[in-house]
Amino acid sequence: MPDGRKSSVLVGFAALGIFWGAWGAALPAVQRRSEATDAELGLALFLVGLGALVSMRATGVVMDRVGPRLTPISVAIFGLVGILPGLAGSPVELYAFSLLVGAASGAMDVAINADAVRWEVDTGRSILNLAHACFSVGVVVASLATGLLRWGGASAPLVFAFAGAVVLLAALAMREPAREQWQPPEGVRPRFIERFPGWLLLIGGLGALAFWIEGAWQDWGAVYLERELDASPAASALAPALFAAAMAGGRLSVHRLARPGGERTVLVAGAAIAGAGSALAAIAPSAPIALAGIVVAGAGCSVCAPTIVSLAGHAAGAHERATVVGSVTTLMYLGFLVGPAAVGGFAELATLAASLGAVGALGFLLSILFAVVRLPGRAR
Secondary structure, eight states: OHHHHHHHHHHHHHHHHHHHHHHHHHHHHHHHHHTOOHHHHHHHHHHHHHHHHHHHHHHHHHHHHHOTTHHHHHHHHHHHHTTGGGGOOSHHHHHHHHHHHHHHHHHHHHHHHHHHHHHHHHHSOOOHHHHHHHHHHHHHHHHHHHHHHHHTTOOHHHHHHHHHHHHHHHHHHTHHHHTSOOOOOSSOOOOSSOOOOHHHHHHHHHHHHHHHHHHHHHHHHHHHHHHHSOOOHHHHTHHHHHHHHHHHHHHHHHHHHOOTTOHHHHHHHHHHHHHHHHHHHHHOSSHHHHHHHHHHHHHHHTTHHHHHHHHHHHHSOGGGHHHHHHHHHHHHHHHHHHHHHHHHHHHHHSOHHHHHHHHHHHHHHHHHHHHHSOOOOOOO
């Protein structure tokens, strides 16, 4: 049932985006309810990423053993755990809940990406850019909806109860495609602790640089507009929303226009566009021009992650495909952990504009690397 599997993949990505869109928009309410300082909230955000890193490869290894029936289970667990951040009444509770949310999100992330790669391999068609576009659309929709809920007086527990319920409904919708008969492919099963092959380290590291750019603008875009360009809070809030919308548009465009075999072109062009947009935003004399640059940067870097995941999944043998997806995703997520922190550290030494200008240079460097490195071929 390829159509059912395709719908299941898209539903999973949309649900993940809806949760994280609600998360970003509700963080001020979470901070107030937990009475966390800025430093304590920063630690909680770091623990989200750490939890994801811990669970991602492990999820891939388990999935290579039990098959796609793991996916709706991981989605349901994330839906249940996703309610917890709204209930945090202290920084310590927020730390614990953030770690659990990160681990559950990482598991779901790997499961739905592995399902998407398996669908591509089975059908010979592309879906990962479309799937990641569904994630980005979910982020935008949930961000706006959460803003309306908070404007109407909704509390943090209510917002996360809604978000968790949406994810749980997605898990129910994904049960039927996951029931299809699955036989473990022949081959030596991957282990939890195992050396990464060189090609996987290479493209995972390049993916981490792409996530560095993405995380920098997601976390610092609004701060940059308000602090450096004297934008109003309403105008600065457009930065993450427009960035996510541009990512959705970029991914949809590549899904419609790109063809199998054109991955290098997509990666080179995407990184170069991300670099150009970042540079424009960093030197912009006004908020509207900076927003235009942020939109261009979002459209460019949006296509890197799904293309890299697709390359890694296609290069893996059938017996280790989910493990490879989990491994490359783990490496890429290091960019989310390191990138925003590095931007803040460099901003302390120079200025935030200069730090974000360096992000633009990183985009151009990444484009050159994509042009010259040897990308993995498809497994036979």
